Amino acid sequence: MTFVALLLLWEASGRIFGVPIWLLPTPMDIVHALVERGSDLFLHTWITFYETIFGFLLAIALGVPLAVAVTHSRALSNTIYPLILVTQSVPKVAFAPILLIWFGYGDFPKIVVAFLVAFFPIIVDTATGLRSPSPQIIDLARQLAASQLQIYAKIRFPSALPHFFSGLKVAITLSVIGAVIGEFVGAEKGLGFLVIESTSHFKTPLAFGAMVLLALMSIILFGLVAAIERAACPWYGREH
Amino acid sequence: MHGESNKKWGKGLQGAGEFIRVVNASKVYQTQDGGEVEAFTNFNLEIEEDEFLVLVGPSGCGKSTLLKMIVGLLPPTRGAVYFQGTEVLSPRTDFGMVFQExxxxxxxxxxxxxxxxxxxxxxxxxxxxxxxxxxxxxxxxxxxxxxxxxxxxxxxxxxxxxxxxxxxRVLVMDEPFGALDAMTREEMGRELLRIWQQNRKTVVFVTHSIREAVWLADRVVVMTPRPAKIADIIEIEFERPRTEKMQFLPKFGEYVQSISDIIAGRAGGVLCKD
Structure with missing residues (x-):
């Protein structure tokens, strides 16, 4: 309701005060621009979508094993964490042009940026989750001569799920931003590219339209991760 | 009652005969700043088969460490733990554990x-x-x-x-009712005795409650603060199965009093009397 009211207020004030469309288009202007642009919006959305997803999945594929490594050995933890921290301290926006030099104009550098931003919350949260079981339950398993594999399969991994999913929820929205940053630096397709292209021609309504699509994508992906989380750990948050 | 002095064992007797025996065990921890802390030194204890043994003592006197050693999770720095004459060198899967949580x-x-x-x-x-x-x-x-x-x-x-x-074979319980409210705690004590009566095994039980110790135990081992030693071992001579009424017998109060005195004498009254 608040959201609809805000949209109406925006629409009304835009018309009453006669704000130029290239400065701040009204919601109707944005919808109009999107409809006018037509079918290639799907292509741009799709490109950004799969760059996001690929980067995100890559971050899971690498983040989870590294989280296990970090949990498993103090030595590995002391080696890996500083390295990860360095990669996190470098602003991705600054790093993106270099990726462009390395990997060219294709989709890959965007996927890499999406991966880099998503990686950190996944490894940190998963590692926290893997360490969350109480020392007592681990002692109980060890006293029963459980193998490391059993301890991970039966105790650490299920315990880590809620933390893993909070990492994923942060990571998925960051992945969208990462893909867009990648596109800003140099691209011929994607919603990020569309923002750059339309603003350079003062097609502000279209730039806003691309942002709306990006926001929608983010929200839907977040909702999807949250839904999977609820299905995977229904017990979480009900312990007390 | 046994004093500490008659708990020493000669080398030749090590581990023989008894069900569980802790022989001259010491546990030394390395602290963060490189120092050493002794949880206990030259600790000796024997536990008989099917007995209900309760350990009481001040917080941080190494009771949990002792339990971990008995189940084979933590090797002693010196000395040894024997189970039916065999030295415990790895986790004993034929033990069961219950914790405060x-x-x-x-x-x-x-x-x-x-x-x-x-x-x-x-x-x-x-x-x-x-x-x-x-x-x-x-x-x-x-x-x-x-x-x-x-x-x-x-x-x-x-x-x-x-x-x-x-x-x-052995049930090891580390303050199992410590996180429960007083009424639930009493009820759980009753339940545990009932279960134990029907499913007799050796129980090693740690508690901070002297009343709980007296009510449950065949023997109460009173420990001193770090480095932990046995201050005394009190045999509780109430018959089994234990009943609610026993808690109101003068003898019960005497046991509680004497254990409190031992603790107060050695540890300055660190324990709560419940």
Missing amino acids: ATLLPWRSVRDNVMLPIEILGKTDKDYRAGRLLTLVGLHGFESRMPYELSGGMQQRCAICRALIHDP
Whole structure:
């Protein structure tokens, strides 16, 4: 309701005060621009979508094993964490042009940026989750001569799920931003590219339209991760 | 009552005969700043088969460390632990453990939590022990409930089932009722005695409550602060099964009083008398 009211207020004030469309288009202007642009919006959305997803999945594929490594050995933890921290301290926006030099104009550098931003919350949260079981339950398993594999399969991994999913929820929205940053630096397709292209021609309504699509994508992906989380750990948050 | 002096054992006798024996065990911890802390030094204790042994002593006097050593999770720095004459060098899978927190796995139902040790040991519950144990502790009908649906006392009952599912020789309990409210605690004590009466095994039980110790134990081992030593061992001569009324006998009060005195004399009254 608040959201609809805000949209109406925006629409009304835009018309009453006669704000130029290239400065701040009204919601109707944005919808109009999107409809006018037509079918290639799907292509741009799709490109950004799969760059996001690929980067995100890559971050899971690498983040989870590294989280296990970090949990498993103090030595590995002391080696890996500083390295990860360095990669996190470098602003991705600054790093993106270099990726462009390395990997060219294709989709890959965007996927890499999406991966880099998503990686950190996944490894940190998963590692926290893997360490969350109480020392007592681990002692109980060890006293029963459980193998490391059993301890991970039966105790650490299920315990880590809620933390893993909070990492994923942060990571998925960051992945969208990462893909867009990648596109800003140099691209011929994607919603990020569309923002750059339309603003350079003062097609502000279209730039806003691309942002709306990006926001929608983010929200839907977040909702999807949250839904999977609820299905995977229904017990979480009900312990007390 | 045995004093500390007659607890020394000659080399030749090591581990022979007794059920569980801790011989001249010392445990030294390295602290963060490189120093050393002694949990206990030259500690000796023997535990008989099927007895209910209770350890009381001030916080941080190494009782949990001692329990870990007995189950084979933590090797002593010096000395040894023997189980039926064999030195304990690795975790004893034929022991069961209960902690202050129930430590149930929140994604598993009551039954699946109880089955965890069986799964880890790669066995099957061919005798349907899970069902019988859950009935024994009064959790019949709660088998498919999730831990968050249970009260603290019920969670702890479930944890006791989990500790008993693989029919262990020894039940090791580290302040199992310490996190429960006073009324639940009393009830759990009664329940534990009932279970123990029907399912007799050796119990090694740590508590801060002297009354609980006197009520449950065959023998109460009173420990001193770090480095821990045995201040005294009190034999509780009430008959089994124990009844509620025994708590009001003058003899009960005398036991509680004498244990309190031992602790106060050595530790300056660190313990609460409940």
